[in-house]
Amino acid sequence: MPRPIKISEAVVRRLPLYLRVLDDVAQTRGIKLLSSQELGERAGVTPALVRKDLAWFGEFGKQGVGYDVHYLRNELRRILHLDREVRIALVGMGNLGVALARYHRRRYLNEPDFHLHIVAMFDSDPRKIGVLVEGVPVLPVAELPGLVERLNIKLAIIAVPAEAAQGVADQLVGAGVKGILNFAPMKLKVPEDVHVVTADLSAELQCLAFYLQP
């Protein structure tokens, strides 16, 4: 089934949630089928939304039977392009960059099916160049354009201060990057074919504040 031209970002954002549930369930011996009710409950959404979201991509469930866990998991991985290696560059090796590298490394050491790999790290501070973080050397930002292109890196994480972020984004986009996870607290300007997710930690805290009793 050809992918529809425009799928809402809200739908896309729920796919990793479903995948996470299926990953968990697949590790539980004996669970081969999952109803939209169960999948929804574990993912924190309604069964109707599960069915509607997945229907964008094909017919995965059987009425009254549910979803085949193994099959749906593979399909979601394919839809998210996680069935092959995705190479990532990490720019900015301050506290946040190092924490992200460690966090990420642990994730894919524990999960052999997790193919999102940070293959290059960059910083502009000469004192950090050559330092090994999780076994990967930190390289000077000057080498970013050439290396990102040569290694065919399509995703990048920006963990530099706000004032440096747009310059880094421009270099990444110029070298062929199509997706950016931005931790700098500002809005990046990128061409239309480049997708940016801004990790806004303040927004997460604001959501939590909503639930506080007055």
Place this chain on the structure above:
Amino acid sequence: MPRPIKISEAVVRRLPLYLRVLDDVAQTRGIKLLSSQELGERAGVTPALVRKDLAWFGEFGKQGVGYDVHYLRNELRRILHLDREVRIALVGMGNLGVALARYHRRRYLNEPDFHLHIVAMFDSDPRKIGVLVEGVPVLPVAELPGLVERLNIKLAIIAVPAEAAQGVADQLVGAGVKGILNFAPMKLKVPEDVHVVTADLSAELQCLAFYLQP
């Protein structure tokens, strides 16, 4: 207007987006009114969704006129409980914790209206105790229960390794915390009246991978 009992989390998650747009617009001299079209465009959602989301909380716009920027901004701040100080504890002062503290501090230094304050930081490593991070001393985790209660802290950020996260969450909840932003890559078990947001960085990257061309 009394708050409805159950508002979907998806709605709540968009409120900070709208607030951010209004904050930006409020800083632009001369803009006093904003249509749902403009608000939606800047927040990245449809005008219909803007109107639907806000309708949960009251009637803020005037047909054909739009929203009063100043008024709606104040109302959203009130709805999100951001019109008063919200005190936050940060647990785990590794690279991630320090990065979060710095990021957060910069945010509220630049925005006098941003009242989410990290007022206490904790770690279990004796070498970190007493260190000042952004001017706040790191305290031993043993002091967490007493201090969280005494300072009336209701929100917390967990930035400890996965294996320590549930223990920390239990202590926080026992001391009265009602909202947790969890950076440990695992699902926390908490009572029903406690709200948890898990920051899943891998899920963000998976969303980006979706948009890559095969």
